[in-house]
Amino acid sequence: MSRIRIADLLSRELSPGSVVVKGWVRTKRDSKAFSFLELNDGSCLANLQVVADATLPGYEESVEPARTGAAVEVEGEVVESQGQGQRWEMQATRVTLVGAAPEDYPLQKKGHSLEFLRSIAHLRPRTNLFGAVFRIRSRMAFAIHRFFQERGFVYVHTPIITASDCEGAGEMFRVVTMEGEKVRGGAEEFFGKPTYLTVSGQLEGETFACALSNIYTFGPTFRAENSHTSRHAAEFWMIEPEIAFCDLEGDMTLAEEMVKYLVNDALDHCAEDLDFCNRFVDKGLLERLAFVRDRSFERISYTDAVELLRASGEAFEFPVEYGLALQSEHERYLTEKHFRCPTTVYNYPKEIKPFYMRRNDDEKTVAAMDLLVPGIGEIVGGSQREERLEVLLANLREQDLEESAYDWYVDLRRFGTVPHAGFGLGFERLLMFVTGVGNIRDVIPFPRTPGSAEF
RNA sequence: UCCUCUGUAGCUCAGCGGUAGAGCGGGUGGCUGUUAACCACUAGGUCGUUGGUUCGAUCCCAACCGGAGGAGCCA
Structure with missing residues (x-):
């Protein structure tokens, strides 16, 4: 008899009859004559309630020790439940x-703090919340590919190891080879020169x-910033589309369409998991997503x-002045208090943006844009190139960048x-937005943050 | 890197300059078509580490380590 997923089983209109299910026991309630096992196989949030009579052959060896955390295989008849x-x-x-789970299995059926669950990241996918988050993560990754593939975008794998050390996006991790305990350097360098983990696939993208017209990348990205916030990780996933024959307007439209598409896809395909997030993580989640x-x-x-912020009368900690970057508090004011919805800010002063962004006709600003969302801040950063x-050459000189390092880019x-x-688009930030989860460490399977690379 | 908070039982926390507490979880027994089940009993702690103050420190002080939040940087 072949195994059926619990998600399939529970969604049936008619009983599938006798089937086999396999999964992990979430909890067990015993009485003298029988036991109730709550079985979860990760295919969905809901558990299957298994009724195991004490008269079953092997009850003492199989059902009695099947406590929380144990892996079991159950064969039986699917029937309408007598209970509520x-x-x-x-x-x-x-x-x-x-597979038995002894009494020191760390997950209890009661709620655990997210901090504690991070310390057992190898077991936390067995909880309701993390099961939901990672099913949503999987679905969102799929939806991202669908979104671009439906629009004729070509998926490009840009390199993880790069020699451009000045992509302008923060501190980088060095890639080295070892000789015993010693780092090999200089002319002995594996690539013949210093190399790093990528901070962005944009330049390669x-x-x-400029050959395939519309492309996107979707892969891991690394930043060695010593950031201690709920929105930063040293390793995260990023989606980077690049569109030929496109200006900033088209870029902003694509970003907005994409965010809407993904939210819509989540509402359509992750209803049960989102409902759980709405109940236990963020009570306003479903309303916000629908919005x-x-x-x-x-x-x-x-x-x-800048003018709007200055006129707002709001007491900001940091000054609002043309030429200064918008601070987190300013971005939050725009999305959370003023507009109360996702907001795209565009055309930034050229001084606060990198060399590759296109100078506008006013000679003061560049065609850059940030898509800000309530609760998280910047979720998308982009520009016309x-x-x-x-x-471009003038920009390189102005920002003291070595022209020869960008030969191929200039070409x-x-x-x-x-x-x-x-x-x-920061994938984890999107997931925080879609699930309502407040910490980036809880939407990535094994988070890497300063001082922490367990598992 | 800077600022703030925090570290007591497996988990979540209370507590106090003088022999360590609860709830949940675990174990045992009971009971019931149960569903965060229920009832009774029970085990479980070098109070983050090191040093200092004190007759005496889990408590006060310092340093260190871990965790969290925020800033900057960004996605």
């Missing part, structure tokens, strides 16, 4: 203990966009945003240059 709370339950005809799906996002230029050779402007644009 579930439609189907299984009347067991055979219970096999696959641009080369493919994001249904309403259009706000857009405001940096210049207007500088496609004019002379302007794109030498040979058949086109206007193009793109953005980066």
Whole structure:
């Protein structure tokens, strides 16, 4: 008899009859004559209630020790439940203990703190919350590919190891080879020069966009920043589309459409898991997601945003002044108090943005954009790229960057240059937004943060 | 890197300058178509580490280590 997933079983209109299920016991309630086993196999949030009569052959060896955490295989008849709370339950005809869990199994059926669960990251996927979060994560990864593939974007694998040490996005991890305990360096360097873990696939992505027109990357990214916040990790996943023959307007539209698409997909395909998040993580989650799906996002230029903030009368800790970067508190004011919805801020002063962003005709701003969402802040950062050779070279000089290191990047402007644009979407930040989970460490399976690389 | 908070039983926490507490979880027994089951009994702690103050420190002080939140940086 073949195994059926609990998700399949529970969604049946008619009883599938006699079947086999396999999973882990969440809890067991015993009485003299029989036991109730709550069985979960990760296919969905809900458990299957198994009724195991004490008269079952092998009851003492298989059912009695099947306490919380144990792995079991159960064969039985799916019948309508006599009790409240579930439609189907299984009347067991055979219970096999696959793997026992002794009494020191750390997960109790009661709520645990997220901090404690982080310390047992190898077991936390067996909880309701993390099961839900990682099913949603999987679905969102799939939806991202669908979104781009449906629009004719080509998936490009940009390198993890890179030699560009000045991509302008924070501190990098060095890649070295070892000789025993010693780091091999200098001319002995494996690649013949210093190399790093990528902080962005953008520059490489641009080369493919200038050939395949519309591309996206989706892979791990590394930042060696010593950041201690709920929104930063040293290793995270990023989605970076790059579009040829596209300006900032098209870039912003794509980013907004993408966020809406993903939220809509989650609402359609992760209803049970989102409902759990709504009940136990963030009571306003479903309402907010529906809002994001249904309403259009706000857009405001940096210049207007500065004026709006100055006129707001709000007492900010940091000054609001043209030419200064917007602080977290300013971004939060825009999305959480003023607009109360996702907001795209665009056209930033060129001084506070990297060399590759396209200079606007006002000569003061660049065609950059940040998509901000309530509760998290920046979820997307992007720009139209500088496609004019002379302007790009001037930018490199202005920012004291070594021109020769960007030969290949500059070549794109030498040979058949086109206007193009793109953005980066932080996958974990998207997941925080979609699930309502407040800490990035709880939406990535094994988080890497300063001082912490367990598991 | 800076600022703030925090570390007591397996978990969540209370507590106090003078022999360590609860709830939950675990174990045992009972009971019931149960579902955060229920009732009774029971085991379980070098109070993060090191040093200092004190007759006496889990408590006060310092340093260190771990955890969390925020800032910066960004996604």
